[in-house]
Amino acid sequence: MVNGFSDPLTFNSVVELINHYHHESLAQYNLKIDGKLMYPVSRYQQDQLVKEDNIDAVGKKLQEYHSQYQEKSKEYDRLYEEYTRTSQEIQMNRTAVEAFNETIKIFKEQCRTQEQRSKEYIERFHREGNEKEIERIMNYDKLKSHLGKIHDSTMCLEQDLKKQGLDNQEIDLKNE
Numbered sequence: 747m748v749n750g751f752s753d754p755l756t757f758n759s760v761v762e763l764i765n766h767y768h769h770e771s772l773a774q775y776n777l778k779i780d781g782k783l784m785y786p787v788s789r790y791q792q793d794q795l796v797k798e799d800n801i802d803a804v805g806k807k808l809q810e811y812h813s814q815y816q817e818k819s820k821e822y823d824r825l826y827e828e829y830t831r832t833s834q835e836i837q838m839n840r841t842a843v844e845a846f847n848e849t850i851k852i853f854k855e856q857c858r859t860q861e862q863r864s865k866e867y868i869e870r871f872h873r874e875g876n877e878k879e880i881e882r883i884m885n886y887d888k889l890k891s892h893l894g895k896i897h898d899s900t901m902c903l904e905q906d907l908k909k910q911g912l913d914n915q916e917i918d919l920k921n922e
Contacts (some may be wrong), residue, residue: 846900
């Protein structure tokens with residue numbers, strides 16, 4: 747006598763149990779197995795099916811699966827290498843952004859200092875007629891220009907960094 751999945755079901759054979767659940771869903775016992783047992787198979791039938799299978803067909807199928815595995819493995823390796831490369835690029839770009847930001851701080855400080863002193867000195871040097879010193883002070887405009895270029899470069903690098911981060915996430919999703 748074979749017990750069913752819950753009381754009071756009892757069956758005289760496994761075949762009877764399968765026949766019963768041919769019409770009844772198994773979902774009442776586990777939602778993940780919401781299905782019915784459609785075909786009873788005895789172990790004798792399975793042994794007979796295996797003996798009758800063509801060995802060559804099984805070999806070909808195995809070769810096919812092996813080939814698919816190798817293709818997937820190569821694709822995984824390619825994606826992993828790309829992910830690693832872009833991760834390194836992202837890290838280098840982050841370091842560059844930090845360096846740019848520090849450079850910008852230095853230039854801004856120089857600009858503030860130059861601006862504070864330039865007004866006083868320009869007036870004094872005009873009175874004294876010292877054109878060389880006035881020209882040196884006017885280099886402040888060049889300093890501001892450099893600051894603008896560095897700032898623009900930082901912005902471009904940050905945009906590239908964001909794009910690389912998104913690309914890397916996409917590669918990572920493909921690897922899963």
